Amino acid sequence: xxxxFVLGTRPEIIKLYSLIKYCExxxxxxxxxxxxxxxxxxxxxxxxxxxxxxxxxxxxxIGSGSQGDQTGRMLIEIEKVLMKERPDYVFVQGxxxxxxxxxxxxxxxxxxxxxxxxxxRSYDREMPEEINRIIADHVSDYLFCPTKKQADxxxxxxxxxxxxxxxxxxxxxxxxxxxxMSDKKSNVLNKFNLEKSKxxxxxCHRPSNTDDKSNFESIISSINDICEKEGVKCIFPMHxxxxxxxxxxNKFKNIIITDPLGYLxxxxxxxxxxxxxxxxxxxxxxxxxLKKKCVILRVNTxxxxxxxxxxxxxxxxxxxxxIFKKYVLLKNKKVKWYNPFGDGKTAVKIFKILNKN
Numbered sequence: 001x002x003x004x005f006v007l008g009t010r011p012e013i014i015k016l017y018s019l020i021k022y023c024e025x026x027x028x029x030x031x032x033x034x035x036x037x038x039x040x041x042x043x044x045x046x047x048x049x050x051x052x053x054x055x056x057x058x059x060x061x062i063g064s065g066s067q068g069d070q071t072g073r074m075l076i077e078i079e080k081v082l083m084k085e086r087p088d089y090v091f092v093q094g095x096x097x098x099x100x101x102x103x104x105x106x107x108x109x110x111x112x113x114x115x116x117x118x119x120x121r122s123y124d125r126e127m128p129e130e131i132n133r134i135i136a137d138h139v140s141d142y143l144f145c146p147t148k149k150q151a152d153x154x155x156x157x158x159x160x161x162x163x164x165x166x167x168x169x170x171x172x173x174x175x176x177x178x179x180x181m182s183d184k185k186s187n188v189l190n191k192f193n194l195e196k197s198k199x200x201x202x203x204c205h206r207p208s209n210t211d212d213k214s215n216f217e218s219i220i221s222s223i224n225d226i227c228e229k230e231g232v233k234c235i236f237p238m239h240x241x242x243x244x245x246x247x248x249x250n251k252f253k254n255i256i257i258t259d260p261l262g263y264l265x266x267x268x269x270x271x272x273x274x275x276x277x278x279x280x281x282x283x284x285x286x287x288x289x290l291k292k293k294c295v296i297l298r299v300n301t302x303x304x305x306x307x308x309x310x311x312x313x314x315x316x317x318x319x320x321x322x323i324f325k326k327y328v329l330l331k332n333k334k335v336k337w338y339n340p341f342g343d344g345k346t347a348v349k350i351f352k353i354l355n356k357n
Contacts, residue, residue: 001354003030004087004111006078008037008062008098011282013047014263015093015116018173018347020053026351032056033081035074035098036063046262051178064241067097067128074101082111089114089142089354093170095133095302107139116170116350118143119150120281120302127208133302142357144350146341147305167349168342171285176344179267179290186268192235192256196272200227200234202255203278209297210242215318219297220249222320223277226327227254232274237261275330277323284312291337293330295323305340 003023005016023030034056048055060077062070078101082090090106092099093116106113115136122130137143137154145151146169154164189196202223209215227234235256236249249255261269267286270276276287279297284306287294294312306312310333313326 001028001089002085002087003028004033004082004085004090005030006033006035006090006092006098006102007056008035008074009094009096010047010260010263011280012093012096012098013051013053014174014282015170016091017051017053018170018177019091019116019350021177022347022351028351031058031085031087033058033060033078033102035060035078035101037070037074037096037098050262050264071097071101074098075105078102078105079109082106082109087111091116092136092140093117095120095129095136097128097132099136100132103136103139112142113140114142114144114350114354115140116144117146119145119154119164121150121153122300122302124300127206130302142353144346144353149305165350165353167353168344168346169285170346171282172289172339172342172344173346174263175267175286175289178263179271182264182267182271186264188261188265188268189272192258194233194235194272197274198232199273200232201269201273201276201278202234202236203276203280203283204236204297205239205242206279206298209279209318210239210245212318216245217248218318218320219277219323220252220255222323224252224254225320226324230274234277235269237266275327285341288312288337289339289341291335293333293335295326295330297323309338309340310335311337 007013007016036059058081062073082105089112090102091114092102103113118137120133124130143154143164144167148166151164151166204219223234233254233256237258237260249257270286270292271290276292276294277297281303284303288306288309288311296312296314299315313330315322315326
């Protein structure tokens with residue numbers, strides 16, 4: 001068996017981590033194609049180092065670009081590598097342009113595609129990620145779904161039952177494997193003079209929030225006001241493409257801007273925060289696993305399990321009024337926590353399925 005992992009962003013590195021480590025433990029041949037969709041050192045290089053992963057065999061150096069330009073260049077370069085290496089299986093994870101390109105390139109040259117975290121739907125076609133995940137699912141040979149809900153969605157879309165497997169989510173593997181490490185190795189609270197349970201964490205990167213001036217201003221001003229009321233600060237690791245917004249955010253005294261953080265520091269900040277504000281799908285999952293309340297800075301989500309558990313709330317609109325309202329609602333809510341995403345053995349289950357087939 002020869003495996004290829006196609007990745008390009010830090011969520012993909014994290015969620016493929018346990019699968020890569022499984023290959024190493026079982027001496028399964030594998031190699032990594034890194035598209036460099038995230039090309040900033042703080043966005044991916046630090047993750048390889050912290051997680052003890054070998055460097056990618058192929059770095060494609062794609063970087064940023066429009067949707068079509070970025071996807072097209074990835075498709076061309078990934079195909080070249082796959083034609084040379086001819087792996088038995090190609091793993092893609094999630095819903096990025098890297099996933100779309102990896103799945104398309106593989107399926108067209110008859111290499112089996114394994115889609116990790118398959119079947120998710122926000123039903124919002126304005127999100128590029130929604131298009132990516134739909135196409136990836138329909139060209140994949142193995143759909144590894146986090147829960148039965150995603151399996152049912154895939155079946156309703158006409159995908160063969162034989163291709164669909166409920167395995168849990170590899171994010172649980174990663175959180176359980178790396179969580180204890182973060183307690184021992186991360187010094188992030190001391191670095192930013194934060195006390196446990198006395199700060200908020202904000203992550204915000206989706207174009208619908210960051211490219212819309214009104215939405216972004218509503219998010220920052222409302223969280224700053226909540227901080228003022230609660231007498232706490234909010235730490236905000238900013239994506240490199242938001243550098244032009246630093247001067248605006250710096251006007252708000254309760255928001256602490258940082259560069260992108262490594263996974264150990266980010267997990268530590270989540271674990272010890274008072275509450276999390278995010279538009280990230282991965283952090284929605286992690287907050288649920290870590291039993292941390294989370295205001296989702298979106299009006300829809302492809303992770304409805306986090307809302308059903310009760311520890312996360314969606315907005316009706318991106319406005320200061322609604323963000324404050326949902327914060328108060330969640331603050332006063334008693335949550336019966338449970339983890340809907342699996343037992344931390346997803347990697348083992350996935351390779352059992354491949355071996356059986």
